[in-house]
Amino acid sequence: MQQSSASATPSCSSKVVILSNVPYHGDLLSHKKRQNKATKDSKKYKRNVNKELRMRGENYLGYRRDRKAKTNETFKVKQDVFKPARSMKPPCASAFCKKSKLRSCDNINEQQRQYLFENFWKNMNWEQRRSLITSHVNKVPKKITKNPELSKRTDSRTYVLTIDNPLPHRPTPINSIKQINHLQKLYAARIPITKRKQFFSSPVNLVKMTYAVLLAKGRNEPTSDDIDDSDDDNEELDSGLVIETENGQDLTNDRNINKVVT
DSSP: OHHHHHHHSOOTTOOOOOOTTSOOOOOTTSOOOOOOOOOOOGGGSHHHHHHHHHHTTOOEEEEEESSOOOTTOOOOEEEEEEEOOOOOOOOOOOHHHHHOSSBOGGGSOHHHHHHHHHHHHHSOOHHHHHHHHHHTEEEEEOOOOSOTTTOOOOEEEEEOOOOSSOOOSSOEEOSEEOOOBBOHHHHHHHSOOSOOHHHHTSOOOHHHHHHTSOEEOSOSSOOGGGOOTTSOTTOOOTTSOOEEOTTOOBOTTOTTEEOOOO
16 A cells, blocks of 8 residues: 555656747746837827828818816817818909909919919928928018008018929020019919918028029020010010010010919
8 A cells, every 4th residue: 555655646856848849928927018029110100190191181180179178277189180181272263363464363274273282282291382482472672651650561472373394404594584473362272371471581592593584495595586676675465474685685475485483
């Protein structure tokens, strides 16, 4: 009976089997959380995704407070407000613009309006949009002042747009160009962006200097067919555009000139 009981008890010299194929997950008695080693992609965050959609002019989710909080009262911010995509507004229908010779709202067709709108919202970021707006807003001295003592405004602003073909690789500049004027309402219909006032006071950049030149394409000097000596030096077209060289020669009839309106 004693021999049978001794064989049933385990021996102290028995070997311990180690399973090497089983992965080690740490000490279960240490009460430490397992670390997540997966890489985080910040571009997939809800905040950044909607930020990118807003910059491209698409539908996105905006922010709101969970309740109306008073002074020094805590509140939560939720991102669940639907914001529709940017849409182009109807063209200018002002009767004053149709009668005015300085404004050429009707000269921009629907295809050009669509190109300006899509190029602004699809191909630019916020910094490029600010640069574009500041380069197309000109500050000019105020001409008429009814009450000089009470008036605080010293200048006026003109809003213009650039249309037609892009600039050639090797342009030949012409001396001067009379810009085509547009209403502020028309400008906002092409590029609907808020808080433009802070962009107007910025310094002039090279974009404005580039767009402020009328370019002749394909030749260095105009031919005799393009020059009409019988007309005045500053002949105004229906579009409000005047082209003249240093000698006062009118080049408005040159078909090979790209009209770049700034």
